[in-house]
Amino acid sequence: MPSKYAGQSTIFDDEEVLSEDWTPDDLPERDDEINQLESAFAPATRGAGADNVFLYGKAGQGKTAAAQVELSELEYHAENESDILDLTTLFVSCEDLTTSFQVVNQIVYQLTGERMNGLSTSEAFDRMFEEFNKIGGTIILVLDEIDNIGTDDKILYSIPRARSKGYVNEDVYPSIVGISNNLKWRDNLSPKVKDSLYDESVHFVPYDAKQLGEILERRAEKAFIDEDVLGNDVIPIASAFAAQDKGSARQAIGYLRKAAKLASSKGDETVTESHVREAEALIEKERVEEGMRGLTTQGHLALAATTALELSNDTPARTKIIYGIYKTMAKKIDVNILAMRRMRDQLHDLDMQGIMIRSEFNDGSQGGHYYKYELGIETEAAVSVLSNISRLDEIDLNSIESAHR
């Protein structure tokens, strides 16, 4: 008898194509942006080093993918067509790095396999430039999610000025490709950084539904065994969902991937519109749960107080009722008690994130105008997230409410 794994995928040819890590060779929707990158890299092909360039735009807009595609092209040129270009490229994710020192440390680690311990920031920079001197030639550093360094931005003016300041030898041409989806951070950079980093600044505007549809079509061609696997509405709906939200290609691909996995796990031979709708609802649920986990302690307490009321069927509840329970909980775990006005802000934020639902009431001249809140998610989902937060260990969501009564 065949195992339950036999014949599992009746729809996928190459499932990997829908994964987060798969990089396309071609991004036709970003031709203009890629041309701008090409102009920034072109001086390197003439032996003058690449210009510094800054890619910005919201998440999932192909900034990282465009940098990868254009750098691969330049690497191909250096290896196969050029006697002039001696190229080293380094891709550094700054996701968990919050200072220039940490970024420098990571660069040195990626170049040498060694971490720098006990060095001052300027010693660390010296060490990095020493490595650049050993390598020589054109060195392009892609610093992805560079906004994580906040105002500690020494690296962003030191590398672009390394040659003019004599930090590196004559034959070394280091430059930066900075990538960020935080537009505020970019606008608030120090003038020193703006001067050095803004040789070129490339803006990635959000994709529209048509472009997202084309991106999905190309992926689908590679991912599925044939075109009949996808119902006619699948791509238009997945791209419309993503376009209405953030215009993110990552999000659109995520809907298609989840819908296809749902179809596959149910043994269905085609992916349909209802799989996409189900996928969207599941992804939204995961997003909200993630948001719940990431709340501050005050946010968690506001959620805990509302959840306790939900468990005793006392929702929707007015702010002052939630506030009463919140105060008891905050006291119990020794947390500073917010004023009622601030609690209102917390509840409003939870409403904005889809964790709660706020309804407006108007009792005319007697009661005036007020809001009531209830959970916007399954009660069990809130209980499960809250029970995994150690700061709230001493709070019993079932008994606090009865204590309040």
Ligand SMILES: Nc1ncnc2c1ncn2[C@@H]1O[C@H](COP(=O)(O)OP(=O)(O)OP(=O)(O)O)[C@@H](O)[C@H]1O
């Ligand atoms: N024009 C496109 N064609 C095909 N795939 C694309 C296109 N644009 C983006 N993608 C894909 O969408 C996903 C997100 O893209 P990418 O990581 O490059 O976005 P980003 O702008 O760098 O976002 P973030 O700032 O969140 O990292 C990747 O899987 C990428 O391959």
